[in-house]
Amino acid sequence: MRWHVLTILTSPLPTHTLDDIVHSVVRERTPEQQRRTRKINDTKQSAEDLAILEQLNNDYVHADQFSDVKRFNEFLAEDFIVQTPGVTRNRTEFLEYIAKPRPFKDLAVHDVTIRILSDVALIHARSTYTMLADGAKREALYTDAYQKRAGVWVCVAACAIAPGT
Known part of the structure; x- marks a missing residue:
């Protein structure tokens, strides 16, 4: 670990010189130390993002079951594709x-598995449901893709498949 040395002067210095000195007293960190710090900060952000994405997944499922177009309007991206x-x-x-x-x-x-990959998140899950026409129990797999745009998570894509098809 290297530190820049600061010499304290007893005479007044011009403001720009003080700013230069203050900015020069910065600890130099290795790339590994920078990565670890970034990871710690990302973990806090990711925990917050994870909670938001969990709620969005629950909202998606609820809106799907109950034909809630208004809720979908709130979190689907303009360029959404399913x-x-x-x-x-x-x-x-x-x-x-x-x-x-x-x-x-x-x-x-x-x-449900939520993977946050920077400003993109993937939600993978299995769903089960009962068909109204014949009472058949069915299941499907899905992956929804979310992107954080202007600080807000929006669903940009969804893909659902029935196993065996």
Whole structure:
């Protein structure tokens, strides 16, 4: 660890010289020390982001089950795209689709994993639900992608697949 030495002068110094001296008394850190400090700071930020992303995932599932277009409007990015087996929808098409009565009930999520990768986060999970038409129990896997834009997490993409298809 290296420190720059500061000599204390008894005579007054011009302001710009004091600023220069203050800025020169900075501990030089190795890249490893900088990485560890960044990791500690990222952990605090990540814990906060993780809580927000957990809530957004719960909101997504609830809004899906109950056709809550208003809630989706609040957290879907303008360039949002969703893919389900055989179909790709943009934001507008998805909101129109969600506005219709849902063909299932008892939507639940399991095995949720949230991975924060800088300003992008991926949420992976398994969902289970019951089809209204025939009472069949079904499940699907999904991955939702969120991006932090202007300090706010928004959902930019979603992909759901039914296992075995």
